[in-house]
Amino acid sequence: MRYGMVIDLKRCIGCNACTMxxxxxxxxxxxxxxxxxxxxxxxxYPNARYDFLPLLCMHCEDAPxxxxxxxxxxxxxxxxxxxxxxxxxxxxxxxxxxxxYNARNVASxxxxxxxxxxxxxxxKANRHKxxxxxxxxxxxxxxxxxxxxxxxxxxxxxxxxxxxxxLDDPKSEVSKLITSRDGYQLHPQLGTNPSVxxxxxxxx
Amino acid sequence: xxxxxxxxxxxxxxxxxxxxxPIALIIPxxxxxxxxxxxxxxxxxxSQQISWGLYIAGFFTxxxxxxxxxxxxxxxxxxxxxxxxxxxxxxxxxxxxxVVAGLLIFLDLGVPIRSWMxxxxxxxxxxxxxxxxxxxxxxxxxxxxxxxxxxxDANVRYVNFGVLAILSSLALLLVEGLMLASLAAHPMWNSMxxxxxxxxxxxxxxxxxxxxxxxxxxxxTIRNWLSIGLVVSLxxxxxxxxxxxxxxxxxxxxxxxxxxxxxxxxxxWLQVIAGILIPxxxxxxxxxxxxxxxxxxxxLGILCEKLWVLVAGQETPxxxxxxxxxxxxxxxxxxxxxxxxxxxxxxxxxxxxxxxxAG
Numbered sequence: 172m173r174y175g176m177v178i179d180l181k182r183c184i185g186c187n188a189c190t191m192x193x194x195x196x197x198x199x200x201x202x203x204x205x206x207x208x209x210x211x212x213x214x215x216y217p218n219a220r221y222d223f224l225p226l227l228c229m230h231c232e233d234a235p236x237x238x239x240x241x242x243x244x245x246x247x248x249x250x251x252x253x254x255x256x257x258x259x260x261x262x263x264x265x266x267x268x269x270x271x272y273n274a275r276n277v278a279s280x281x282x283x284x285x286x287x288x289x290x291x292x293x294x295k296a297n298r299h300k301x302x303x304x305x306x307x308x309x310x311x312x313x314x315x316x317x318x319x320x321x322x323x324x325x326x327x328x329x330x331x332x333x334x335x336x337x338l339d340d341p342k343s344e345v346s347k348l349i350t351s352r353d354g355y356q357l358h359p360q361l362g363t364n365p366s367v368x369x370x371x372x373x374x375x
Numbered sequence: 376x377x378x379x380x381x382x383x384x385x386x387x388x389x390x391x392x393x394x395x396x397p398i399a400l401i402i403p404x405x406x407x408x409x410x411x412x413x414x415x416x417x418x419x420x421x422s423q424q425i426s427w428g429l430y431i432a433g434f435f436t437x438x439x440x441x442x443x444x445x446x447x448x449x450x451x452x453x454x455x456x457x458x459x460x461x462x463x464x465x466x467x468x469x470x471x472x473x474v475v476a477g478l479l480i481f482l483d484l485g486v487p488i489r490s491w492m493x494x495x496x497x498x499x500x501x502x503x504x505x506x507x508x509x510x511x512x513x514x515x516x517x518x519x520x521x522x523x524x525x526x527x528d529a530n531v532r533y534v535n536f537g538v539l540a541i542l543s544s545l546a547l548l549l550v551e552g553l554m555l556a557s558l559a560a561h562p563m564w565n566s567m568x569x570x571x572x573x574x575x576x577x578x579x580x581x582x583x584x585x586x587x588x589x590x591x592x593x594x595x596t597i598r599n600w601l602s603i604g605l606v607v608s609l610x611x612x613x614x615x616x617x618x619x620x621x622x623x624x625x626x627x628x629x630x631x632x633x634x635x636x637x638x639x640x641x642x643x644w645l646q647v648i649a650g651i652l653i654p655x656x657x658x659x660x661x662x663x664x665x666x667x668x669x670x671x672x673x674x675l676g677i678l679c680e681k682l683w684v685l686v687a688g689q690e691t692p693x694x695x696x697x698x699x700x701x702x703x704x705x706x707x708x709x710x711x712x713x714x715x716x717x718x719x720x721x722x723x724x725x726x727x728x729x730x731x732x733a734g
Contacts, residue, residue: 268689
């Protein structure tokens, strides 16, 4: 089994609901985004358009971050998900340097979202999940997936642009979409073999 | 009686000036280091794009110079050899470099208190190997130094330690170069870092020897070797820039533009001007003076080189996001200055211990 995600760029409207769902699910602090969407302008008037590129950890099969980690904090699970054991991370950031997809972030000192109003109860309840100085990133909502649910970003996506499933199963929705719609990886020449595929805007 | 009293008074008056400057330099830096430990990565000017900055550049500089000097000390056992005094000086400088390197890495960690985990993990990674290579080189240098101290004035060749010194220092340099060269995420590092690390280790060791031994019989040879190293470094750096600017790959071109006039350019030009050209002029114009200044500028040049390699290599993302930029924070600058002064202090302390033991 190898969990992966397919993102349909034809459907993505850049609403950032996934970004917010991820933030809420994982209680990430201000400025920390495990999932985000890049907006770029293409073409010229009158044929200009916005392109949206949702980004997250690619959960690469040949993950350079896992190789770079000196303490074994970054590990590739059997189901293909790359996770970080926060208890082992020393914050050397070798994984951040190794990652070509800017997927990782260093946790700063905990600061409240609402400034002078202090931490909300939700922030207080979840602060322990983010150890200051350690590196963190998308983990494909490991706990949700274990419980048989979809990752928060997949469930929330308003246009069903994100699909999650087993890349090793040729009958899964993700596998079928990659084959039928010419799904591609970001920068495959780097040899990382990401588990996140993108479906192009236009049909082949 | 009066003459003795006067002499005693003169000594009392002189003593404060010897440590006043180092303390004036160290105290702000120690405060900065405390702030660094408290604030963690927030005290550094790093970003998601550029995750390794001045501390890592300082680490590479100190570890490289120390490894280069250890290598030369080891090689010396198989040639004419260095005198006992020279060995003590060189090995003390090696240890001072390694301690400074270790402290900089410790301060750079996001969770320094967990640094012990590097010793507890047996996971194979180049950063882990770098840690162990530094430990082995450091322990080798320490045992080497202790043996030299113990043997007193005996005319001894330390062949075994020579071999250990050569192997451990080469291992450290190669691992550090490969650690960067192996990262597909930063193609700029793929072709140049191993050579760069070996070259800067040579320059660093010659720079340290220029400071320590330039007034000895070997002084002229040392200054000549430093000149050669600096010229090669100049050619290397400028050709790196030129080949990048003329490269068809947009990414490589962008990285080289950063060296010419972008965010990495201050470090690049500081290396070229202050770290190479000025020391070269001083080496050629002056015969036996300004050794400390020449050696210090050469080491500054290596620090700047490591910094531009790190910045220019990291700042260009693969994703369609803005490029990063980096200028060290005041905390980082103060800490590095303090670590340098501390390194000098460690060297002097080791020298005093060696002399006391010999006495």
